[in-house]
Amino acid sequence: MGAGGSAWKRAQEARRYERELREQLRAAQWEVRNWEAASEGERKVAAKLQVLTRRGWRLLLDRRWPGSRSANVDMLLVGPGGVFVIDVKNWRHAPEAAGGHLTAGGRTYDREVEKLLKVTRLAENAVSARNLSPVAVQPLMVFAGRSVNARLGTVRLLGERDVTPALVAERLRLRPSEVKAVADHLERVFRDYEDTSARTGPAAPAPAAPAAPSAAGPEDAPFKDAPFDDALFDVEGIRNAALEAARSAPIEQWMTFLHPDQLALVRRNWSGPARVSGPAGTGKTVVALHRAAYLAARTPGRILYVTFANNLPRVQSTFLRTMAPAVADRVDFRSLHSWAGEFLRERGVASRLDRDKAEGAFGRAWRSHGRGTVLETLDPAPGYWKEEIDYVIKGRGLTAFEEYAPPLRRWRRRTNLRRPHREAVWALYEEYERNRTGKGVHDFNDILALALAEALAHPGATPYTSVVVDEVQDLTFVGVRLLHALVGDAHNGLLLVGDGQQAVYPGGFRLSDAGIDVRGRGQVLRKNYRNAKEILDAALAVVADDSFDDIDGTPTAGRRDIDLTYGDGRVTRCTAATRAEHDEALLTALHALGPEAWPDSAVLCRTGAERERYRRLLTRAGIPAITLEQYDGRPVPGVKLGSYHRAKGLEFKHVHLPDHDAPAAAGAGDGTDEGVVRERRELHRSQLFVAMTRARDTLWLGSVTRG
Numbered sequence: 001m002g003a004g005g006s007a008w009k010r011a012q013e014a015r016r017y018e019r020e021l022r023e024q025l026r027a028a029q030w031e032v033r034n035w036e037a038a039s040e041g042e043r044k045v046a047a048k049l050q051v052l053t054r055r056g057w058r059l060l061l062d063r064r065w066p067g068s069r070s071a072n073v074d075m076l077l078v079g080p081g082g083v084f085v086i087d088v089k090n091w092r093h094a095p096e097a098a099g100g101h102l103t104a105g106g107r108t109y110d111r112e113v114e115k116l117l118k119v120t121r122l123a124e125n126a127v128s129a130r131n132l133s134p135v136a137v138q139p140l141m142v143f144a145g146r147s148v149n150a151r152l153g154t155v156r157l158l159g160e161r162d163v164t165p166a167l168v169a170e171r172l173r174l175r176p177s178e179v180k181a182v183a184d185h186l187e188r189v190f191r192d193y194e195d196t197s198a199r200t201g202p203a204a205p206a207p208a209a210p211a212a213p214s215a216a217g218p219e220d221a222p223f224k225d226a227p228f229d230d231a232l233f234d235v236e237g238i239r240n241a242a243l244e245a246a247r248s249a250p251i252e253q254w255m256t257f258l259h260p261d262q263l264a265l266v267r268r269n270w271s272g273p274a275r276v277s278g279p280a281g282t283g284k285t286v287v288a289l290h291r292a293a294y295l296a297a298r299t300p301g302r303i304l305y306v307t308f309a310n311n312l313p314r315v316q317s318t319f320l321r322t323m324a325p326a327v328a329d330r331v332d333f334r335s336l337h338s339w340a341g342e343f344l345r346e347r348g349v350a351s352r353l354d355r356d357k358a359e360g361a362f363g364r365a366w367r368s369h370g371r372g373t374v375l376e377t378l379d380p381a382p383g384y385w386k387e388e389i390d391y392v393i394k395g396r397g398l399t400a401f402e403e404y405a406p407p408l409r410r411w412r413r414r415t416n417l418r419r420p421h422r423e424a425v426w427a428l429y430e431e432y433e434r435n436r437t438g439k440g441v442h443d444f445n446d447i448l449a450l451a452l453a454e455a456l457a458h459p460g461a462t463p464y465t466s467v468v469v470d471e472v473q474d475l476t477f478v479g480v481r482l483l484h485a486l487v488g489d490a491h492n493g494l495l496l497v498g499d500g501q502q503a504v505y506p507g508g509f510r511l512s513d514a515g516i517d518v519r520g521r522g523q524v525l526r527k528n529y530r531n532a533k534e535i536l537d538a539a540l541a542v543v544a545d546d547s548f549d550d551i552d553g554t555p556t557a558g559r560r561d562i563d564l565t566y567g568d569g570r571v572t573r574c575t576a577a578t579r580a581e582h583d584e585a586l587l588t589a590l591h592a593l594g595p596e597a598w599p600d601s602a603v604l605c606r607t608g609a610e611r612e613r614y615r616r617l618l619t620r621a622g623i624p625a626i627t628l629e630q631y632d633g634r635p636v637p638g639v640k641l642g643s644y645h646r647a648k649g650l651e652f653k654h655v656h657l658p659d660h661d662a663p664a665a666a667g668a669g670d671g672t673d674e675g676v677v678r679e680r681r682e683l684h685r686s687q688l689f690v691a692m693t694r695a696r697d698t699l700w701l702g703s704v705t706r707g
């Protein structure tokens with residue numbers, strides 16, 4: 001068929017759709033005429049919404065608040081787009097939402113908004129029994145006879161004309177069976193306001209009864225008793241919205257439904273700093289995101305959601321925008337260092353972060369104060385000593401040798417540093433500081449230290465009422481103290497989420513040393529939702545012997561008790577004699593998956609250099625790839641390519657780890673201390689464990705036999 005023919009066919013379809021919608025509206029208008037107790041405005045809006053009931057929605061009209069004798073809610077609407085708590089307004093003057101207030105005709109109607117929010121909370125409570133997150137429940141004010149499309153905080157304000165297309169355009173959240181279960185439940189909890197009325201279902205067509213004027217307030221004067229007309233029925237808008245909704249995929253199940261344990265954490269009232277931990281894939285980030293949305297809907301302040309990695313905030317922000325668009329603008333997703341830099345700029349504190357010049361300063365310090373010292377007897381390479389300065393000395397904010405001297409415990413460091421070693425490290429540190437300050441530059445740790453000093457000097461200097469920290473095990477002691485300083489021990493102020501087993505950086509700290517008390521406010525999640533059993537078993541085997549101390553001080557065995565929920569999976573081990581054969585096998589595995597599977601596949605490498613190597617390999621083989629630095633959580637074609645560090649917090653259906661068991665840089669026998677070697681290998685295993693547990697369905701492990 002030619003282009004003209006298909007245009008004709010589309011026009012035909014559009015006309016048929018339009019005819020159908022108008023017929024549905026007329027039928028709905030007949031039905032709502034019978035709802036005598038409804039006000040004129042409610043009936044007009046209900047007629048528009050009743051059209052949605054032909055598209056799988058359930059409309060519950062005029063319901064009593066649970067536990068109340070007199071309070072009612074105009075409508076509860078449950079459908080593929082979620083649950084909507086609706087207050088209908090039939091106002092003489094046009095509503096305006098500005099400066100955080102709802103006004104009309106010069107009067108303020110904030111109490112109406114508060115009332116709607118209150119009943120929305122009741123609906124949230126009710127649907128939690130069906131494991132629905134509060135993000136699936138939205139307050140909505142609909143203005144009869146008006147065209148409005150605005151937001152006031154979490155409340156959506158829509159005109160009679162706009163409401164149907166807006167709801168049709170919502171992304172698919174509930175399946176038909178879920179709509180039924182949730183609506184049935186709400187119907188039981190929110191009883192019919194008029195017990196005798198049958199106003200929740202279609203009624204027999206009957207002549208129109210005269211509309212009763214509403215008594216809700218001075219603005220609530222009804223329109224003149226006009227007959228129902230469909231001028232406020234936006235057929236084209238509904239059609240376009242339906243097409244738009246059909247184009248976008250349903251939102252992920254976890255963005256709506258939570259396990260009761262997760263839901264309890266999201267909704268809990270904490271009297272101070274709290275901690276959520278648990279093994280890989282147990283839904284810690286899911287809880288953190290729902291919690292951020294929950295808090296954002298309840299506090300006037302903003303929420304800061306922080307991770308260590310630079311790429312995660314983009315991805316997590318995309319997730320929140322999808323699952324809770326109404327609050328997405330009230331949550332700031334930031335990496336710790338970028339946030340601290342911004343904070344210093346805003347506060348007018350001078351800082352000059354220059355990684356290269358700081359590296360140069362350390363290089364010079366090593367040459368003059370490291371080489372030829374006792375430090376070389378433990379590890380002749382400077383990297384370990386740079387880590388000691390970054391993670392143990394500066395990361396913990398130590399400023400005097402006596403703080404660093406024995407018996408200071410160096411968490412997760414395996415070398416035994418006696419006093420002469422520590423003196424040598426301290427001399428190296430001081431020289432580094434002299435060189436660095438001589439150049440007038442800062443390193444990352446300095447930025448955090450400056451921000452901490454500023455936050456302590458001016459408490460309450462940020463707009464944040466809550467701070468959520470994800471992957472907290474990667475932060476330094478100073479970083480965690482900084483975030484604690486922003487909100488202190490306030491109720492629901494600080495939430496620390498993470499898993500000590502997934503630490504991919506050296507060093508560590510204890511929350512108690514940072515003055516953060518989470519006793520009685522800690523929860524461990526145990527149900528893994530991500531990994532197939534085979535994959536989790538293979539990953540746990542890597543770290544089975546590496547027990548670790550969590551940041552709250554709990555000693556934990558490497559092989560942990562985890563409940564599995566996920567289905568079958570596959571681990572493929574490929575051992576090749578040469579690197580070329582190994583790479584060929586990787587390409588064969590990717591081609592076998594095929595282009596449809598590539599967007600949910602990843603190739604993860606131990607280092608940035610390795611990642612570049614595989615990027616070139618994939619490009620030459622014609623396999624599209626995007627790096628994890630570019631990925632923002634939205635679906636894009638192509639395989640994801642990144643380092644183990646960048647893959648933290650993410651997941652993919654298919655994960656490939658080329659050359660995954662290549663030996664760590666330092667090995668026994670090259671003069672390096674046994675403790676250093678042990679520590680490197682342990683860190684190596686933690687990183688590999690993190691990379692392996694990114695896989696949901698299949699895991700490909702490549703090895704090269706090195707003769």
Ligand SMILES: Nc1ncnc2c1ncn2[C@@H]1O[C@H](COP(=O)(O)OP(=O)(O)OP(=O)(O)O)[C@@H](O)[C@H]1O
Nearest residue numbers: 254257258259280281282283284285286529530649
């Ligand atoms: N309630 C749920 N229902 C369905 N799936 C869930 C649920 N909670 C979590 N998941 C699934 O499990 C995956 C892992 O969750 P999440 O990333 O929050 O785990 P995590 O504990 O933060 O993992 P990690 O520590 O390994 O980064 C989610 O992406 C989601 O696919």
